[in-house]
Amino acid sequence: DAKTTQPTSMDCAEGRAANLPCNHSTISGNEYVYWYRQIHSQGPQYIIHGLKNNETNEMASLIITEDRKSSTLILPHATLRDTAVYYCIVRPAVYNQGGKLIFGQGTELSVKP
Amino acid sequence: GAVVSQHPSRVICKSGTSVKIECRSLDFQATTMFWYRQFPKQSLMLMATSNEGSKATYEQGVEKDKFLINHASLTLSTLTVTSAHPEDSSFYICSARPAGRLTYEQYFGPGTRLTVT
Numbered sequence: 667d668a669k670t671t672q673p674t675s676m677d678c679a680e681g682r683a684a685n686l687p688c689n690h691s692t693i694s695g696n697e698y699v700y701w702y703r704q705i706h707s708q709g710p711q712y713i714i715h716g717l718k719n720n721e722t723n724e725m726a727s728l729i730i731t732e733d734r735k736s737s738t739l740i741l742p743h744a745t746l747r748d749t750a751v752y753y754c755i756v757r758p759a760v761y762n763q764g765g766k767l768i769f770g771q772g773t774e775l776s777v778k779p
Numbered sequence: 780g781a782v783v784s785q786h787p788s789r790v791i792c793k794s795g796t797s798v799k800i801e802c803r804s805l806d807f808q809a810t811t812m813f814w815y816r817q818f819p820k821q822s823l824m825l826m827a828t829s830n831e832g833s834k835a836t837y838e839q840g841v842e843k844d845k846f847l848i849n850h851a852s853l854t855l856s857t858l859t860v861t862s863a864h865p866e867d868s869s870f871y872i873c874s875a876r877p878a879g880r881l882t883y884e885q886y887f888g889p890g891t892r893l894t895v896t
Contacts, residue, residue, distance in 0.1 A: 704823075707870070707890065707892075708889055708890065709783070709785075709872050709874070709887030709888050709889050709890050710823065710872070710874075710887045711887065712884045712885070712886070715884075753822070766813060766825055766828055767813070767825070767874075767885060768825060769815075769822045769823040769824075769825075770822060771822050772822060
């Protein structure tokens with residue numbers, strides 16, 4: 667699976683947009699970009715995923731560059747409850763490799779009042 | 780929908796004893812479940828992939844005789860830590876992938892915190 671690089675930590679003011687970058691320069695054509703987050707002492711929570719088009723759901727937006735070598739997760743109006751570690755994961759479609767997820771170190775996002 | 784539970788949420792056991800952790804998919808069937816371990820301030824590490832009705836596949840470096848995995852039904856997988864030692868103290872998390880469709884999401888349980896004294 668392609669390796670991802672994320673900043674170790676970021677701060678964001680409550681109510682502002684949080685933009686979390688992820689670099690995946692070795693991504694291959696059949697690999698998707700997934701985002702999960704983990705609030706302290708809880709299991710990870712799925713946020714969003716995409717292949718090459720930008721995606722949006724009720725939680726966030728995912729912007730993937732045209733060359734697919736990087737992406738940005740956007741939380742449009744961050745709240746204190748969005749404080750968590752955010753993981754960007756690149757992996758093939760689920761029918762390859764049994765669908766396992768390999769977590770990197772992630773970005774620790776702190777939303778401040 | 781798509782809720783995964785784990786039991787117990789916390790467990791303390793003495794060194795040398797065994798402890799079983801259950802992972803259940805409450806409102807869906809899961810042919811595949813995954814077990815992760817997470818030490819403090821570290822990321823999740825995949826331990827094994829559990830397939831219903833067959834032997835689990837362990838990641839490199841994970842002792843299959845120490846971490847026994849059973850996936851006896853489409854809604855239940857268990858992880859048994861045998862002869863536990865203090866270094867096995869960790870946060871154990873399972874996830875489940877719904878059966879029967881090409882879904883990309885995995886649904887994670889809330890985790891089990893194991894402390895070995």
